[in-house]
Structures are given as structure tokens and as C-alpha cells.
Amino acid sequence: MTERLYYDDPYLTRFEARVVRATPDGVVLDRTAFYPDGGGQPHDTGTLNGVAVVGVREEGDDIVHVVAQPVEGEVSGVVDWERRRDHMQQHHGQHLLSEAFVRVCGAETESFHLGSETSTIELGAAKVAPVDVERAETLANMVVFENRAVESGFFTPEEAKGRPLRKPPPAGGRIRIVHVADFDCSACCGTHPRRTGDVGFVMVVGVEGSRVHFVCGLRGLKYARGNAASVRGAMAKLSCAREDIVASVGRTQEELVAARKRLAAAERALAGYQAKELAAAAPSTGKVRLVERLFEEKDGKFLQVLANGIIEQPGMVAVLGGTGGASSVALARSKDVAIDLRPVLQEALAAIGGKGGGAPHFCQGGGEGKDVGGALRIAREKILANLGA
Numbered sequence: 001m002t003e004r005l006y007y008d009d010p011y012l013t014r015f016e017a018r019v020v021r022a023t024p025d026g027v028v029l030d031r032t033a034f035y036p037d038g039g040g041q042p043h044d045t046g047t048l049n050g051v052a053v054v055g056v057r058e059e060g061d062d063i064v065h066v067v068a069q070p071v072e073g074e075v076s077g078v079v080d081w082e083r084r085r086d087h088m089q090q091h092h093g094q095h096l097l098s099e100a101f102v103r104v105c106g107a108e109t110e111s112f113h114l115g116s117e118t119s120t121i122e123l124g125a126a127k128v129a130p131v132d133v134e135r136a137e138t139l140a141n142m143v144v145f146e147n148r149a150v151e152s153g154f155f156t157p158e159e160a161k162g163r164p165l166r167k168p169p170p171a172g173g174r175i176r177i178v179h180v181a182d183f184d185c186s187a188c189c190g191t192h193p194r195r196t197g198d199v200g201f202v203m204v205v206g207v208e209g210s211r212v213h214f215v216c217g218l219r220g221l222k223y224a225r226g227n228a229a230s231v232r233g234a235m236a237k238l239s240c241a242r243e244d245i246v247a248s249v250g251r252t253q254e255e256l257v258a259a260r261k262r263l264a265a266a267e268r269a270l271a272g273y274q275a276k277e278l279a280a281a282a283p284s285t286g287k288v289r290l291v292e293r294l295f296e297e298k299d300g301k302f303l304q305v306l307a308n309g310i311i312e313q314p315g316m317v318a319v320l321g322g323t324g325g326a327s328s329v330a331l332a333r334s335k336d337v338a339i340d341l342r343p344v345l346q347e348a349l350a351a352i353g354g355k356g357g358g359a360p361h362f363c364q365g366g367g368e369g370k371d372v373g374g375a376l377r378i379a380r381e382k383i384l385a386n387l388g389a
């Protein structure tokens with residue numbers, strides 16, 4: 001049975017111990033300051049005699065330290081304090097936030113996850129009102145600012161009955177209880193600071209239904225710093241004050257929608273004129289007059305409108321390509337021209353690794369390849385050969 005030094009002193013980062021047995025991937029010590037995975041809190045990392053401890057897990061009453069290389073005999077252990085402090089801040093912040101939600105709106109915490117970026121609690125309520133989220137966040141921070149004492153210790157189930165536990169304790173032997181003066185009292189085996197002030201700051205960063213995302217301590221500072229940088233960036237791009245960002249983005253979005261509509265209408269009109277011009281100037285190849293044209297910065301929609309305009313007149317074939325974003329190809333013919341364009345399109349699209357389809361008289365497609373000119377050439381040659389022109 002490994003003696004767990006972190007229960008008595010969660011701030012202990014250096015300790016001496018002895019290897020009592022080896023496991024396939026690590027060692028069990030007689031005593032340790034390394035916290036194993038459990039209770040929603042991830043394991044510590046650090047070193048044993050300078051060898052990296054990459055995992056820590058419980059095996060019955062023992063704690064297995066997963067090590068990068070074998071270690072034996074007497075060992076000096078060092079726990080990565082940055083990581084432990086971060087976990088203590090998130091975990092204890094969760095206790096405070098959970099109790100705050102109970103006090104503010106009666107919402108119990110059903111589960112807790114300490115993530116690598118943010119942590120979450122799942123509340124036993126369908127959803128929580130924004131005003132309650134704010135009140136709970138404020139209350140949790142008030143308890144942090146008051147720097148209240150945090151006590152922890154083991155109790156028999158009988159002794160535990162007299163304690164104001166937030167949830168009923170698990171059945172069994174001794175129960176470890178973590179108690180914040182006049183606030184949260186929970187059965188918990190995690191590592192907790194001695195005073196609430198060590199949590200630093202509790203910040204709710206998002207709510208989805210009953211799931212509350214939050215960050216505490218140094219993570220809160222980093223998160224707030226990231227938010228401030230985003231806000232400064234948005235203010236510079238929008239040339240506006242902080243409080244006007246949302247309204248300014250809204251206006252910009254509305255303007256963009258309106259501009260896109262106007263652009264689409266203008267392109268349709270332009271395509272109509274270009275169709276007439278191209279049809280009039282198209283050289284005759286005997287049986288048909290063929291328009292072959294590659295457009296830069298035009299997409300499949302434009303090609304479709306243009307092709308439709310060209311084939312309004314009899315005896316026309318349109319072989320059109322565009323390079324706006326993805327490469328696109330459109331093939332079309334007038335009703336009186338007898339050729340199925342679909343197989344031609346497939347051969348042309350092979351040149352740009354594309355896909356597409358349509359009707360015998362009108363089909364189009366697109367791909368990632370850049371040689372749209374090559375695709376159009378293939379299409380023109382196939383069509384003229386097919387028509388015997």
C-alpha cells in the first residue's frame with residue numbers, strides 16, 4: 001500500500017522513497033507525492049532519479065509510476081509543480097463553482113471533466129439562465145477573494161454523517177472530505193489548495209445547455225489575454241470601439257450579403273451581353289458555330305448563365321471554362337445540334353481531375369486541377385470530331 005504524501009501536503013514536490021516492486025511499465029514506491037488519474041483530475045508528471053514519469057495510476061492500494069526507463073532502489077522524486085498547481089486550481093475552482101450553482105439556482109453538478117484547455121461541469125438542469133451563470137461565477141470568485149481556509153481529512157462513515165456534504169458520500173470505509181469554510185463540503189480524493197485564494201480566478205467561458213465550460217487560475221489569465229488580443233484585433237480591423245464590435249460586425253455582414261446579391265445580378269446581366277457578343281463573333285466550323293472561352297475569376301454559376309445565353313440561338317456549341325476558386329468546365333449546345341455532351345465532359349474533366357454531369361445538351365463540372373485550357377481543348381476536339389466538322 002503506497003503512502004500518499006499529497007493528502008497531507010498537496011504542495012510537496014520533492015520527496016525520497018524506495019522502489020518496492022516493478023510492474024511491466026513502471027514502479028511502485030513505498031510513498032509518493034505523485035497524484036494518480038482519478039476523480040476527474042489527471043495524473044501528475046515529473047521525475048524519479050531524473051527519469052521521466054509519464055503516467056501515474058492506481059492499482060488497488062498501490063500507485064504505479066509509469067517511467068520512461070527502469071528505476072530501482074532509493075529514489076528522489078520531483079513533481080512538476082506547474083502542472084499540479086494548474087490541476088489544483090481547476091479542480092478546486094470546480095468545487096467552488098459547483099457549490100455556487102447549488103446556492104444560486106439549486107443546480108447540482110452531475111459530472112466534472114478537467115480538460116487540457118477548458119474544464120466542464122454537467123449540471124442536473126436542462127439549461128441554466130445566463131443571469132444564474134453570472135451570479136454563480138461571481139459567488140465562486142467572492143469565495144476566492146475571501147481566501148477562505150480549505151480543510152481536508154479522512155473520516156469514518158459515522159463521522160461523515162455530521163458533515164454538510166454537497167452529495168452523499170460513496171459507500172465503504174474511510175471517506176476523505178474537502179471542506180471550504182462555510183461553503184463547499186465534498187467527498188473528494190483530489191489535491192486541493194489550503195486556501196481558496198490559490199485558485200486565483202474562476203471564469204465561465206461558455207455554456208451549452210446544462211454544460212458549463214470554465215477556466216481557473218493562470219488559465220483564466222491566459223484566456224482573458226487571448227480574448228483581449230482578439231478584441232484589439234477586431235477593433236483595429238473594424239476601426240471601432242470595443243463596445244461597438246458586435247454591431248459593427250452585424251452591419252458588415254449585412255453589407256456583404258447585399259453586395260453579393262448586387263454582384264450576382266450584375267454578373268447575370270454581364271453574362272447575357274457576353275453571350276450575345278460571343279455568339280455573334282463565333283467562327284463557323286461548317287455544321288455549328290463554336291464558342292470556346294476561358295474566364296479567370298469566374299465560377300460555374302457564371303459559366304452556366306453564359307452558356308444558356310449562347311445556346312439560345314440555333315446551331316451553337318459553348319465550351320467554357322472558369323478558374324474562380326476551383327476549376328470549372330461547362331459544355332452546352334443548341335437544341336438543333338445532335339451530340340450528347342456528357343461523355344465529352346467526362347473526358348475533359350479528366351484533365352483537371354474533376355467530377356460533373358448533367359443533360360445531353362448541357363453539362364458541367366469542376367475539379368482541383370489547373371489546366372482548364374487543356375480540358376477545353378479536349379472538349380472542342382471531341383465535339384468537332386463527333387460532329388464530323
Ligand SMILES: [Zn+2]
Pocket residue numbers: 039091095186187188189190
Ligand atoms: Zn474534488
